[in-house]
Amino acid sequence: MRAHPDLLLLLAVLAVTAFGILLLASASSVLGIDLTGDPYTFAKHQIIFGVLPGLGALLVMMNIPYRFLRKIVIPFLLVVIVLLVLVFIPPFQTASSGAARWVRLGPVTIQPAELAKLALILYLAALLAGRDVRRGHVRETLLPFVVVVGFIAVLLIKQPNIGTLVLIIAAAMLTYAAAGAPLSQLVSMAMVAAVLFVVLVRSAPYRVARLITFLRPETDPKGIGYQVQQALLAIGSGGLWGFGIGRSRQKFRYLPEPAGDAIFAIAAEELGFIRMLLFLLLYAFIVLRGYRIARTCADPFGRLVAVGITSWFFVQAVVHMGANAGLIPLTGIPLPLISYGGSALVVALAGVGILLNISKYAHQ
Numbered sequence: 001m002r003a004h005p006d007l008l009l010l011l012a013v014l015a016v017t018a019f020g021i022l023l024l025a026s027a028s029s030v031l032g033i034d035l036t037g038d039p040y041t042f043a044k045h046q047i048i049f050g051v052l053p054g055l056g057a058l059l060v061m062m063n064i065p066y067r068f069l070r071k072i073v074i075p076f077l078l079v080v081i082v083l084l085v086l087v088f089i090p091p092f093q094t095a096s097s098g099a100a101r102w103v104r105l106g107p108v109t110i111q112p113a114e115l116a117k118l119a120l121i122l123y124l125a126a127l128l129a130g131r132d133v134r135r136g137h138v139r140e141t142l143l144p145f146v147v148v149v150g151f152i153a154v155l156l157i158k159q160p161n162i163g164t165l166v167l168i169i170a171a172a173m174l175t176y177a178a179a180g181a182p183l184s185q186l187v188s189m190a191m192v193a194a195v196l197f198v199v200l201v202r203s204a205p206y207r208v209a210r211l212i213t214f215l216r217p218e219t220d221p222k223g224i225g226y227q228v229q230q231a232l233l234a235i236g237s238g239g240l241w242g243f244g245i246g247r248s249r250q251k252f253r254y255l256p257e258p259a260g261d262a263i264f265a266i267a268a269e270e271l272g273f274i275r276m277l278l279f280l281l282l283y284a285f286i287v288l289r290g291y292r293i294a295r296t297c298a299d300p301f302g303r304l305v306a307v308g309i310t311s312w313f314f315v316q317a318v319v320h321m322g323a324n325a326g327l328i329p330l331t332g333i334p335l336p337l338i339s340y341g342g343s344a345l346v347v348a349l350a351g352v353g354i355l356l357n358i359s360k361y362a363h364q
Contacts, residue, residue, distance in 0.1 A: 005356035020338035028259035049342035054349035061353025083112035111343040121308030128179035129300035163331035214329040231265040242272030259340040
């Protein structure tokens with residue numbers, strides 16, 4: 001017998017999404033005036049191309065039995081891989097700041113890397129749910145896992161999109177661990193990932209500069225360290241109660257990417273420590289509900305999908321907040337459900353819809 005979806009999770013996600021529009025309207029207002037003369041242009045765009053289709057995706061995925069997704073995992077993954085390749089082909093390519101991350105299909109521009117998060121999680125769940133991962137068979141489990149993750153990693157490195165690469169590898173490894181992978185394989189993969197990180201950092205001077213800035217924030221405060229310094233200033237100046245929604249000072253052309261990479265800093269400036277703590281607790285609640293769905297799901301495929309989606313949200317939020325607070329190097333990862341970006345919001349809400357559907361059948 002089918003139960004109701006996790007309504008507490010749904011309400012928490014809707015609350016964060018609604019607050020995200022309010023915060024985005026404030027954080028992007030100055031940038032909107034500079035670009036179009038309309039302070040709410042980014043918020044309107046987010047509603048039209050992010051919230052509305054995202055809620056539609058949530059409703060659809062919430063009502064499609066999640067087991068059906070197992071049947072279309074391979075076609076979905078292949079479509080996403082094709083889209084990841086199209087970002088390098090000029091007729092479809094839409095580049096920005098030297099990075100080829102978007103594909104234009106008629107009037108619509110999408111970011112395939114966002115779809116890759118969900119496609120990879122579904123593929124890995126289908127792969128691992130049907131095998132005895134604890135035995136550590138290389139050919140049956142580890143090899144297909146490494147080949148697919150590695151191929152997508154190569155495409156992301158080529159873009160380049162290292163932030164999403166880190167996120168995908170972390171979510172994939174957490175899903176693999178949840179499937180019962182041997183500790184020796186997990187340690188080996190972690191070591192390979194660490195070596196890859198070092199190689200990627202050393203291969204690009206700007207990444208070396210970002211790492212140096214992270215280790216020594218006072219280095220070049222008007223150059224490569226500018227964004228970190230301004231983000232820390234925004235967070236610190238918020239104090240206990242903040243300046244209030246709409247009253248950020250750093251959004252006035254001081255803090256780069258106020259609507260995307262640095263929106264957490266703007267939120268901290270406007271909300272302050274106390275109210276920001278409540279906001280973080282709401283995020284933590286979403287993550288805990290997601291892992292609870294995974295823990296109570298009797299079906300291995302549903303359990304691994306829930307682990308993967310929840311881990312994606314958790315890692316992405318932690319990395320975004322940590323980068324803004326100067327705890328980890330800048331990565332350019334958006335804050336889930338909050339930062340500007342239609343593709344990211346639509347895919348995230350679709351992921352929530354899948355979680356809600358799994359919660360309906362948790363005990364079957």
